């Protein structure tokens with residue numbers, strides 16, 4: 378992404394638009410911190426709920442704070458009958474991100490405090506979305522398989538409960554932990570496109586649900602969150618590790634983007650990839666069997682070939698896409714799962730934007746026709 382001769386930073390590449398205390402990529406060490414804590418350490422030692430609390434409150438919760446936070450999240454999970462029913466009326470042909478976007482919009486329309494932008498009201502709305510969005514994603518996942526929804530289980534943590542709602546059972550601890558690692562890694566990433574979208578909407582003093590609805594739309598795109606789905610489709614298209622070089626010849630000749638590779642901020646590789654790749658490797662070993670081995674071989678063959686031929690490293694969506702497939706989720710649910718996690722980062726940024734708000738309204742350099750008279754109507 379380049380700066381044009383007239384000094385325009387297309388795509389806002391390299392432009393610093395505000396301060397943030399939520400997260401940062403440290404280029405020197407190629408690491409990412411949430412509120413000052415290395416994400417690797419958080420992923421190794423903490424739950425997704427603790428990370429959500431950290432992003433929202435600036436500090437990790439103590440035992441009592443965590444117990445209270447968990448209890449409130451679990452109590453908020455059930456969807457109103459009207460909401461659940463309305464979502465089932467959306468066409469089965471639409472993308473699950475459309476269902477999620479509609480769900481956020483609907484939850485806003487139903488909330489009598491929608492226009493209360495106070496920190497307390499927005500904290501309550503953020504927790505509501507954290508609790509309810511997995512219920513929406515799971516019910517939609519089942520609907521597409523022709524199955525009735527499974528109600529949330531308040532005795533289970535967020536990650537376990539999601540498996541329970543999708544499949545009617547909770548898998549081995551190893552699988553749940555890999556999933557939780559993905560949620561922690563996906564939770565927050567500074568001024569990425571969807572978070573910036575949420576901040577733009579918030580900067581007009583619109584409500585939190587509107588900002589999140591817009592952010593879901595931004596994340597859906599294949600250059601952003603939609604890439605985790607595209608990765609799995611691409612692996613399906615290639616099919617066999619032996620076909621990688623031939624497929625890549627064709628893709629590069631056609632100037633196709635290789636999904637799950639490249640990043641606006643990282644040039645030497647996404648800091649989150651080693652951890653997610655390790656989790657995916659554990660899943661492959663845990664799953665066992667020739668199919669998992671074939672996919673793992675294809676995945677690493679493509680990674681090595683893209684790096685060797687284009688010098689481009691994988692981003693988080695590359696290992697996460699394969700991991701979600703191995704966990705048993707259908708491809709169209711991958712980006713909605715990203716939303717279940719990123720809701721924490723988005724809402725932290727919405728609060729931060731409101732703390733020191735300035736309307737986000739850049740300028741454009743006009744390069745259309747010079748002023749001219751409107752032709753007379755004949």
Ligand SMILES: CC(=O)SCCNC(=O)CCNC(=O)[C@H](O)C(C)(C)COP(=O)(O)OP(=O)(O)OC[C@H]1O[C@@H](n2cnc3c(N)ncnc32)[C@H](O)[C@@H]1OP(=O)(O)O
Pocket residue numbers: 378379388599600601602604633634635636637638639640641642689692693694
């Ligand atoms: C969680 C996330 O959202 S991570 C991002 C997920 N998105 C993807 O995986 C989609 C594929 N990746 C991409 O399209 C890009 O790498 C982006 C959009 C993520 C970032 O790109 P930008 O910073 O805007 O860089 P830009 O698009 O200018 O690319 C720079 C050069 O690298 C090439 N390039 C970058 N990524 C890729 C890719 N995945 N495949 C092929 N070429 C690529 C571009 O073609 C361009 O080449 P050129 O200078 O010869 O024209």
Ligand SMILES: O=C([O-])CC(=O)C(=O)O
Pocket residue numbers: 563565566568569570601641642692693
């Ligand atoms: O930061 C970005 O541009 C995209 C990304 O990796 C994320 O949102 O997690």
